[in-house]
Amino acid sequence: MEANDKQVQNELTSHIGRLLRDAFGKGPQSIYVSVNRPFVVIYLRNFLSPTEKILLQQDQIYSIQSTRDLLMKSLFPEMKAYILLLTGLNIQEFYYDWGLHNQSGIMVGIDCDDEHPHSVNVHETYAGQEELHQEIDLISHNVEKKPEKTYSYKINDRTILVIRNGILISIEKELIRIGQEETLKLAKRNLEKGHLHRNNRFSKMLNAGVVDVFVDWDFHLDKSVIVLILHPSS
Incomplete structure (x- = not known):
């Protein structure tokens, strides 16, 4: 990985961590950002607020998911703008999901204008x-x-x-x-x-x-x- 790529990933990690912390009251313990055109994949670990832990213990999973859905929708515009600023990727599609049992989460952004097999900087074929x-x-x-x-x-x-x-x-x-x-x-x-x-x-x-x-x-x-x-x- 080139130094500039590492710097971009570090800046994205820092910015996304701050956004999540401000919105949820507690940010993830670890954030792993992978930028590979046309994809941005963000993996979160140890991401569960004290309130959510109580709700999870009471099996109120739908309440957690509904609240997170509302918060994520409010964060998308700033996330997309910052990704565009740092990477040049114009994210038109944004997906996310939570592994509440693992206190983990994922976000995936796709620049659809750049979504072509010959333009991706990832492994196109792999074992299995x-x-x-x-x-x-x-x-x-x-x-x-x-x-x-x-x-x-x-x-x-x-x-x-x-x-x-x-x-x-x-x-x-x-x-x-x-x-x-x-x-x-x-x-x-x-x-x-x-x-x-x-x-x-x-x-x-x-x-x-x-x-x-x-x-x-x-x-x-x-x-x-x-x-x-x-x-x-x-």
Whole structure:
């Protein structure tokens, strides 16, 4: 990694940490930023406020998620502006998810104008990629339907980003049309993440332990991202 890249990542880490701390009252203990055109991936660890810990103990997960959704929407404009300033990436799509059981979280920004396989500075192929795509497609088929397209990138040794296009079925599109996005997202979070977390084949096909799995959707684009955080076996 070049010194300038490291400086950009450090500045993003500092700025995002301050934003989250100001909004939530407590920032993450650790923030890992990876900038690889056209993607920005931000992994948060030990991110749970004292109030959220109490709510989690009372199994009030929906309350935590709803509050975080509102706060994140308010933070997006400043995050996007700062990423553009430091990296030149114009983030049009922003995804996020929380691993409350691990006190972790993920944010993924995509500059769609730059989203082309030949322009990305990431590993386009990696060991286990085809098997991973097949497994993700199978999970998607069991939960809703097989994606029209599945592709992925190894952002770094510990991070794999999977993108699915064309995953919504007719009833889901109708729920979105009548304004039930939040209900649909809650249901999909519970259902899809359950399947992803219970999967014991990811580790073998990727030759790495899976520390965290995150998933989010842009319903209007009929698109979803999945992020696997790995602990390499070697």
